[in-house]
Amino acid sequence: MLGFKRRVRVETERMTLRLPEHADWRQWSELREVSAAFLAPWEPVWANDHLTRRAFTNRVYWAQRAEAQGTALPMLLIRREDDQLLGALTLDNIRRGPSQTGTFGYWIGQPFARHGYMREALKGLTHHAFTNMDISRLEAACLPENTASRGVLEKCGFKYEGVAQSYLQISGRWRNHVLYANLRSDRRGRTDAG
Numbered sequence: 001m002l003g004f005k006r007r008v009r010v011e012t013e014r015m016t017l018r019l020p021e022h023a024d025w026r027q028w029s030e031l032r033e034v035s036a037a038f039l040a041p042w043e044p045v046w047a048n049d050h051l052t053r054r055a056f057t058n059r060v061y062w063a064q065r066a067e068a069q070g071t072a073l074p075m076l077l078i079r080r081e082d083d084q085l086l087g088a089l090t091l092d093n094i095r096r097g098p099s100q101t102g103t104f105g106y107w108i109g110q111p112f113a114r115h116g117y118m119r120e121a122l123k124g125l126t127h128h129a130f131t132n133m134d135i136s137r138l139e140a141a142c143l144p145e146n147t148a149s150r151g152v153l154e155k156c157g158f159k160y161e162g163v164a165q166s167y168l169q170i171s172g173r174w175r176n177h178v179l180y181a182n183l184r185s186d187r188r189g190r191t192d193a194g
Contacts, residue, residue, distance in 0.1 A: 008073060012124035015117065017075040017089065019063045024076060025056040027085040031109040038110035042146055045172050070094060073133075077108075077121050086112040089121045091129055091138070100136035102129060113148070122156040130184040137184070141167055141177035150178065158182045 010017040020028070029051040032039070036046075049055045059074075066072035071094050077086040087108035094102040104125075108118045129135040140158060142149035154160075158180035167177035 035110040104140040
């Protein structure tokens, strides 16, 4: 079919990772609402219209454009056994040329935290990025006190690289973040430069 491009889907053991669709709005908004207190310490302040259908529609259109342009891959985590939305994982800020880099951002709904879903999703999308997208370096950042996020990154092969001062506004104030990276071929170690 001329002009048709198949949307990216990543299959893991228990989930399908895919772009958001308009029909996901109700599940997405309900999960975000029920998880609001759980997510608030780790996220930027939500806009007043954050949970509205219109805001979600804009999110769907942005996801389609970003995927088509190759600048981001915003994926929802859908449990296959019951089509339950669990959270989201976005490979964003994809940079090509000599860097071949992207940055992960993610959230999991409170009812589904601590069940290994985000670890499974991160491993699945990391594999996809390295093998299908020719990404060389994946980055992620989280608050230093977010032990759950740090733990999932470390279990997925990400290594601590340092601290970014005033990296993001979280809960309305600029916060330092710890930086992690995962390399397709881990080249870190001794070099002639230092």
